[in-house]
Amino acid sequence: MSNNKRLSDTFTTYSFLSVLLVLILFVLFVYPAPEGILYSGLRILLILLVGVLFYQSLQPSRKLTQVEKRIHDTNSKSTISSDPLSAIQRDDEDLIEDLLGNATDFLENVYPNFTSGIYLANLTGTELVLRRETGETSQFIEALDPDDENIREILSSSATTVLLPGDEDSLYEIFINVSEPQLSQGALLTVPIQFEGTIKGLLAVHADRFDELANRDKILLDNHANQIGSTLSLLTGRAKLFAINKFEQSFRKLVGDLDLTRSKEEMLSSIVQFCEAEFSFDKLSIVLLDHSYSGKAVIVGNSGFTMDYGVGDDIVYSATHLEKVLSSQETLVINSRDEVSTAGRFTVGDIDEFNFQSYIAVPINNQHGVQGALVLESFTSSHFDDSSCELLEIVASELGILIDWWDTFGNIRETASRDGLTGLFNHRVFVERFEDELQRAKRYGESIVLMILDLDKFKRINDTYGHLYGDYVLKTTAKLLKESVRAIDIVARYGGEEFAVILINAHKDTTMQTMKRTVDSVASYEFKEDGITERMTISAGAAEFPSDGENLRDLITVADEAMYEVKRKGGNDVGLPEKGST
Template structure:
């Protein structure tokens, strides 16, 4: 509208002024002036329209002038021609203005379109930036929550504690970070202790099956194909049951494999790329904590292990026996204790020397260790005396096992620097709660039974 005031109306005013001056010069009547101004108004109305409407307006103006001039004799033919010529002149003068106005309108439309496009781009950019900010914030929260959850790992000093803490952390991560219900996945947790791997814990698997097939499972998941990088198969088979998604998370420190966690589920594409990356962060934290537990276990092992025989020391035996007595009482189980003494050991030292005596002690320790199960504890009680703690074992079973050990040692001939030396053991067996209900009482009854074996000729096993 502003452009019309600037362009069209000045031309209209100029045209009206020229008509008035010419009409005054030629002495036109008031009616003829009215016709001229009517023509200008028609011209203005035509300018307000385009195409067919404008042509109709111009045609109407010509017809009206013709009627007024020839039919009604209101104006003279010369005045009509003069007015027509001025109308044409004014129209021609208005054409450049009209074109300029049209260009301005088109430019205005173009500018408005660009403005709308810029607003759209701006809006999209803002939305994209907000989305990226939300994603980054979500990732930061996820990583922070992982590190927060992993703090609990620092409190673990034993493998069993570590396995339990990892399971609790994993449940939280699956539920709150990954939005996956822990019940929908199976977890197998494998640790390396000393020089061998074992299944530390599991989720979703049958415990009896895991216990029965442990060695077989270990061989299938820990072999020459086991990589040191996290791997994820969105579909396929795991090594225990049929599962479509299998995530293998190794625990690695300085290129050393300390353990492995296998998470599997029955649904395909259970994890996305970001979740796999998150598991890498958790795996690094677990690996560091596992290394710490390894060092602690090594130190503990050194502090509780006899340097000569490699068996547990007397102090550890006392603590272990106390724990086992309490556990047997809590679960109403039986517990047997076997005390052993090498017959005529002083004579061996006096005859062959103390190095030969040390050699005998080491070999007897190996036989005792190889003749017992992992659940049983073998310790050096002192000098040439040894003890064996047998959990969940009644007196008869303990006696049978002690007799087998005695016979194994009796038939073993030890070669020390070319000299064959044979030794025997005297042994005593006592059982909780039949013989005693305390650690001290159990040791006293087993010691008395051992003394009886010595008194009755040695190389025998006596029950309390």
């Protein structure tokens, strides 16, 4: 019911009561107008009551805040039939609030130095209302007019738009509160929030300087806007469906608790736990395609019966129920083994091994196509009804969106953590990982060895053969170092021709052979490229936690000093700190 409708109904109710009281007063005053103190007091009381009722009839049930008025505006200027903005169902407001809070937390974590704003359409599509904003002070305009041709230009573009202040016909001032002096400069990224061609809102991120915005920021923002739009589309009108088996309450908790920066395994574990609480089954399986091999998939989540398949198992799904679901991209429901026309559930022949009677599988899709399937099985026939099918499809749809987001964010995060030339961890990630390992070592009382390595006389290589050959030497050295240590150890490019190696749970004395082998691997290698053959050596210094230092700064200083002492002696060796140097 709209706010205007509520006011109209309230006025009608109070007016009716007032008219009734007036009739009673007529009897008391005019005809037959009984005498006495009791009737006189009753007359006064009723006159006061009539006044109160008329006053109340003119007041709204409660005063709406400015934001509430914008969100719930349903006046006669509605453009819902012609405007591309999609109205968001009031029934889903709680779910949307959870989503917006989740999205805001993500933006604060990924862009701690930027200010972000999320605009969503109000019920009638007459305004884009600022629903969430990061930062301590308000920077964004409270509401945008979608009928403004400049705003429509931005909304009509599916790409990320960069807005700068001071440009001719700049749109920057439409979004930013330029009355604040510190906001009259900087750069703004805007991305429409849409799904299947329907505009849902706008995501905006403000940076103090244009050069702070990298290309990966545009990619990540675009993906995050798509994720918000897709989730909004799932939420719209979903409240009625969620009423089945109290699904609404459980799904709200899943969305509210979801940490968008968690690992893929944690995300899948949350989906499994949600299904355990909301569905009845004997076996649950989450299967994702192995895109490296056609016809192969991997079990990435399961619950219940595990004697046939477990997490991490590879399956070849040709001629099975699973292939039917993946190829058709449609939900498959089997109520009895008598209905089975394929040779297997997940692999050929597994139907006869275990007596599953009921089977329901829903494809997991996203914008890149089918990604896998969510499967429930039961040992009893006709176990799954229509509501189970509908609810499982909702979970699978949400899972497809989360997988798409996680894969995209994971790729961006991996690219940002690697040195572009050598493929090793870059300096920033080395520092982060080293701090993490120090904390872990302190907690469990373990030791860590840090090696700092520097190629000897590398400047000669660049000066003699040029930077292309120098790049080849650096890439090859990185490969040699990586191959000389264990998989659990961390190898990074520290800077220039310097490298760093963190030996996990190790001591200098017991790992000296490993450190010597690392140095010898470079000295014994012939660097051949483009008809040039050269020999290189490398010098290394080592420091151990906690005996040589208890923090990152001290350990790097000690290892550096030991490495430069090796260089002063001619290089091609491993140096340890002198006793008493720490």
